[in-house]
Amino acid sequence: MTREPTAAQRRLIEAADPVTGRLRGGTQAQLAALVKRGLAFRHPRPPHDHFLTPAGHRAGEAVPEAVKPPAPPSTGVFAARVGGEDEPPPTGPARLREVRSAWEGLLELRRMTNPDGSVDRPCGWERAHLVRAAALALEAAGHRPAGGDEEGYRVRATPQPEAVAVHTPDPETLRACAATLERAGWQAGEYTEPRTRARYLLASPRRA
Structure with missing residues (x-):
């Protein structure tokens, strides 16, 4: 047992x-210990920063609440907007910069962690964070998440493995979201909800 x-x-x-x-802080001995356990890797290029592996990301999600340090009132940590009434409006140049930076960081993570260095195919982090990854791809392409009375996309988890659902009442927006996800390395298809007859996308990260 690990x-x-x-x-x-x-x-x-x-x-x-x-x-x-990317790991922040820590002694060289601590970083080396994470590498030895397969939870992190050392980037071969200067400045040789250390990054979590997919196993490291999973370990972070599994950390019990009791041992997590309390978060300050405003951490400034980027969060992809999945579409919901409690999310702030996705407007302003600062948000655009955050989204662009996060998307560029995700492409770099793909390059570093995909075995072939591919940036056009989702990586392990995205497979472990399906809803956030799909939402980031949509917001980075300029789609608007739903919020309050505003129409837009909503990304939700599904019972199916490695699949998320994307909902939006506008058929053209739904097709545009499908095209965006396919360009970002996802497979997306339209389906009809049996009870409401509403159309939605079912999207999964492409493996090859």
Whole structure:
């Protein structure tokens, strides 16, 4: 059985960038220990930063609440907008910069973690965070998430493995979202909800 990360290792994992997995801080011995356990890797190019592997991301999600450090009132951590009434309006140049930076970071993560260095196919982090990954691809392409009375996309988890549902009342927007996800390396198809007859997308990360 694989040993659980130590408290110090958990703190490092929790402090990592949520999109790229870049580790912040930590001693060389601590970083080397994470690499040895397969939870992180050292980038071969200068400045030789350390990044979480897919196993490291999963370990971070599995950290018990009791050992997580309390979050400050405003952490400034980027979060993809999945579409919902409680989300703030996705407007303003600052948000555009955040989304662009997060998308560029995700492409870099693909390059570093996909075995063939491909950036046109989702990586392990995206498969472990399906809803956030699909929402980021949509927002980075300029689609608007739903919020309050505003129409837009809503990305939701599904019972199917490695699949998310994308809902929007406008058929043209639905087709545009499908095209965006396909360009981002996802497979997307339209389906009809049996009870409401509403059309929606079912999207999965492409493997090849």
